[in-house]
Amino acid sequence: MSTDLRLTAAVAAGKAAAATSRLLRRGGGTTIPGDVALALDRGVLRKLSPALPGGIVLVTGTNGKTTTTGLIAGALQRNGERVLTNSSGANLVFGLVAAAVADADLRGRPRSQTAVFEVDELHLDRAVIETRPRLVVVLNLLRDQLDRSGELETTAGRIGDALRKLPDSAQVVANVDDPLVAGQCRGLPNLVPIGVDAGEFLLPGLPHAADARACPVCNAPLRFSRVVLAHCGTYSCTACDFGRVQPAFALTHIDAPRIDALSLEVSDGAHIDAAVGGVYNAYNVLAAYATLRTMGISQAAATAGIARFHPRFGRQETLTLHGRTMRFLLAKNPAGFDEVLRTADELGAATTYLIAVNDRVADGRDVSWLWDVDFERLARSDREPHIVVAGTRAHDLALRLKYAGVPQERVTVETDPERALQLAASTGDAQTEVAVLPTYTAMLDLRAVAERAGAVAAFWQDPGRA
Amino acid sequence: MTTTRPLRIGHLYPEAMNIYGDIGNVRAMQRRAQWRGIDAEVVPIEAGRADIASCDILFMGGGQDRDQSRIFRDFTEYKREDVTRAVGEGAAILAVCGGYQLLGHVYVDADGNELEGLGLLDLRSSAGHDRWIGNVVVEADPSLGLRPTTLVGFENHGGRTYLGAGLRPLGRVRVGGGNNGDDGGEGVLAGRLIGTYLHGSLLPKNPALTDWLLSAGIAHRDGRAELAELPELDDDVEMAAHRRAVELAMAERGRAPVPRRR
Numbered sequence A: 001m002s003t004d005l006r007l008t009a010a011v012a013a014g015k016a017a018a019a020t021s022r023l024l025r026r027g028g029g030t031t032i033p034g035d036v037a038l039a040l041d042r043g044v045l046r047k048l049s050p051a052l053p054g055g056i057v058l059v060t061g062t063n064g065k066t067t068t069t070g071l072i073a074g075a076l077q078r079n080g081e082r083v084l085t086n087s088s089g090a091n092l093v094f095g096l097v098a099a100a101v102a103d104a105d106l107r108g109r110p111r112s113q114t115a116v117f118e119v120d121e122l123h124l125d126r127a128v129i130e131t132r133p134r135l136v137v138v139l140n141l142l143r144d145q146l147d148r149s150g151e152l153e154t155t156a157g158r159i160g161d162a163l164r165k166l167p168d169s170a171q172v173v174a175n176v177d178d179p180l181v182a183g184q185c186r187g188l189p190n191l192v193p194i195g196v197d198a199g200e201f202l203l204p205g206l207p208h209a210a211d212a213r214a215c216p217v218c219n220a221p222l223r224f225s226r227v228v229l230a231h232c233g234t235y236s237c238t239a240c241d242f243g244r245v246q247p248a249f250a251l252t253h254i255d256a257p258r259i260d261a262l263s264l265e266v267s268d269g270a271h272i273d274a275a276v277g278g279v280y281n282a283y284n285v286l287a288a289y290a291t292l293r294t295m296g297i298s299q300a301a302a303t304a305g306i307a308r309f310h311p312r313f314g315r316q317e318t319l320t321l322h323g324r325t326m327r328f329l330l331a332k333n334p335a336g337f338d339e340v341l342r343t344a345d346e347l348g349a350a351t352t353y354l355i356a357v358n359d360r361v362a363d364g365r366d367v368s369w370l371w372d373v374d375f376e377r378l379a380r381s382d383r384e385p386h387i388v389v390a391g392t393r394a395h396d397l398a399l400r401l402k403y404a405g406v407p408q409e410r411v412t413v414e415t416d417p418e419r420a421l422q423l424a425a426s427t428g429d430a431q432t433e434v435a436v437l438p439t440y441t442a443m444l445d446l447r448a449v450a451e452r453a454g455a456v457a458a459f460w461q462d463p464g465r466a
Numbered sequence B: 001m002t003t004t005r006p007l008r009i010g011h012l013y014p015e016a017m018n019i020y021g022d023i024g025n026v027r028a029m030q031r032r033a034q035w036r037g038i039d040a041e042v043v044p045i046e047a048g049r050a051d052i053a054s055c056d057i058l059f060m061g062g063g064q065d066r067d068q069s070r071i072f073r074d075f076t077e078y079k080r081e082d083v084t085r086a087v088g089e090g091a092a093i094l095a096v097c098g099g100y101q102l103l104g105h106v107y108v109d110a111d112g113n114e115l116e117g118l119g120l121l122d123l124r125s126s127a128g129h130d131r132w133i134g135n136v137v138v139e140a141d142p143s144l145g146l147r148p149t150t151l152v153g154f155e156n157h158g159g160r161t162y163l164g165a166g167l168r169p170l171g172r173v174r175v176g177g178g179n180n181g182d183d184g185g186e187g188v189l190a191g192r193l194i195g196t197y198l199h200g201s202l203l204p205k206n207p208a209l210t211d212w213l214l215s216a217g218i219a220h221r222d223g224r225a226e227l228a229e230l231p232e233l234d235d236d237v238e239m240a241a242h243r244r245a246v247e248l249a250m251a252e253r254g255r256a257p258v259p260r261r262r
Helices: A005-023 A032-040 A045-050 A065-080 A093-103 A121-132 A153-161 A179-185 A281-294 A298-305 A333-348 A369-374 A378-380 A396-402 A415-426 A442-453 B023-034 B065-088 B097-101 B207-221 B236-250
Strands: A055-060 A084-087 A114-118 A135-138 A171-175 A192-195 A222-229 A233-238 A249-259 A262-267 A271-274 A315-321 A324-329 A352-356 A386-390 A411-413 A434-438 B006-013 B040-045 B058-059 B092-095 B106-107 B114-116 B121-139 B151-164 B171-175 B188-190 B191-195
Touching: A005 A045, A005 A093, A005 B092, A032 A093, A045 A093, A045 A121, A055 A065, A055 A121, A065 A084, A065 A114, A065 A262, A065 A281, A065 A298, A084 A093, A093 A114, A093 A121, A114 A121, A121 A153, A135 A153, A135 A179, A135 A281, A153 A179, A171 A179, A171 A281, A179 A192, A179 B188, A192 A233, A192 A281, A222 A281, A233 B065, A249 A281, A262 A281, A271 A281, A271 A298, A281 A298, A298 A415, A324 A333, A324 A415, A324 A442, A333 A378, A333 A434, A352 A442, A369 A396, A369 B023, A378 A396, A386 A396, A386 A415, A396 A411, A396 B023, A396 B236, A415 A434, A415 A442, A434 A442, B006 B023, B006 B207, B023 B040, B023 B058, B023 B207, B058 B097, B058 B207, B065 B097, B065 B114, B092 B097, B092 B207, B097 B151, B097 B191, B121 B236, B151 B236, B171 B236
Parallel strands: A055 A114, A055 A135, A084 A114, A135 A171, A171 A192, A192 A249, A324 A434, A352 A386, A352 A434, A386 A411, B006 B040, B006 B058, B058 B092, B092 B191, B106 B121
Antiparallel strands: A222 A233, A249 A262, A262 A271, A315 A324, B106 B114, B121 B151, B121 B171, B188 B191
């Protein structure tokens, strides 16, 4: 095999950039090497992908990409495969290239057998063209920060366009409980529908943050007979024949013994224990399981691999700070916030919450969505939690809590992340956990404080990274 | 004094037109009425025939494009008459974004389709080539008598709205694009009718504007011409958020619209 000089140069330069960036501690060097490598050879990904014998898996959707990617990659690794993944959330094309560069040898050949990448919804199209994946996972399409993603329907349409550019052989594992996802997956040749048939943890109706109330085919109202979370459940159109199709892999039973554990039954007879908690994670575990099975992994290997996964990087990660256990529950949008609040309130025992909302680009500049979140839950909670609000938009959050009916004496505003963590640690019952609910960059800010205090490793040193 | 009926806040299309946290506007009005001991109820008004005549305040937010065209049709078919009559009788209206555009003659979308509006106000809107996105500060029209005189919010709109010669804007833009990025105006103020591109939600961080709408609604309920006087509330939390929003917006002074994604 002859050496591709351009590719070799691109990979070498990318690797050098990664080393320099780590040295300078510039965000762990997770995407800069991608920029550098792409500048030298725009075909980096296209050349790397055919060299992976196990092919490439892409995971997209609004919520749950990082956890699902981690579950799939971790299980494959435990099955003895070397896996290339972008596990620190660098999910634009540059991030994929950076991960590929880090994995490649100096001739540009990947050391891994299989790649599992999480991909931003709006970058799926380009990722599909560049990587020619063997399988795409579509988790959900929930209301995101609208100023970043444009309106939800535009995003849905772009995912649908991307799926139609897949090679004929590619498979699509799709959560058909979400009518927006199901609408975009209609007629795909190799669809593996997944969904929840379990009778536990159903909501009484569509929550305020639900979006897909109209049929994606004919625009008539949808009728929901079951709601699991947000607008995910069992539905049918009131006018046309669009409805939820029977999943190939369905959860038939969901048990949540603790805030950080799930015990699940699948329609193929599998039993899965997972160290992630909350109903939203039941969907992520199901998506990972269905993907592994579709890739030919045995039931036993898939369930064993999933069981050993531990979440990280702000997603149900716990750490000890100022002598208090802090449980991070990352939340990026109304549906995500509703679900982590539901998880912390129903499955946890926190008497103190630290809720941190930033309005940087990665969080969404617009914080109007705070009004779509069911913060009223904190006013209803029997534990009467104390709430420290932090972040660049702490004052908006304090206002939201006032109008949610949370007594003001239970709310403290502290914009500084370090002081907010200190304050949260010393508030409420010291024997109980603090539930930390941050937006994405607020999580980075809080984690940086924890890192300086030695409570947590920097994310690019995360031992869980491939 | 005779017993009064509850203040009625009509929330138009709460399911379809709610994408920018607009529910916060309704909550702000209801809570601030209740905190003063004024009974206030929210009346959801969906597609089809609806009880608009009994409402003192009408609120309508923005929606996703597909929903918006459906709503425009429903509005012109079933609601035009009732809303026009309610306005004539002094009901107050707050219309945000898509709802604001609907008050005018027409909205021309990006593909050139004309969506007929209510024609309640002499204004026209059309899709622009770029999008105004960011924090906004507006100096409210002095006739509203607001204290403070600033309004804060967040805009995210590709639409451009131009007011007819006889209309005045809700205020002058200090930071942001406002109606069209050209004339410095934001929103519209016509009697007890307010249209605006500001969400955020708008009302919680602008308690003076919320109270103005409540005063107008109470005047309608009681059949009075002059706005009702309202007792003051402790607005420390509201004003802290207001001041913070002004601060954040000032850092964006002079921002330009962003190109439209296709």
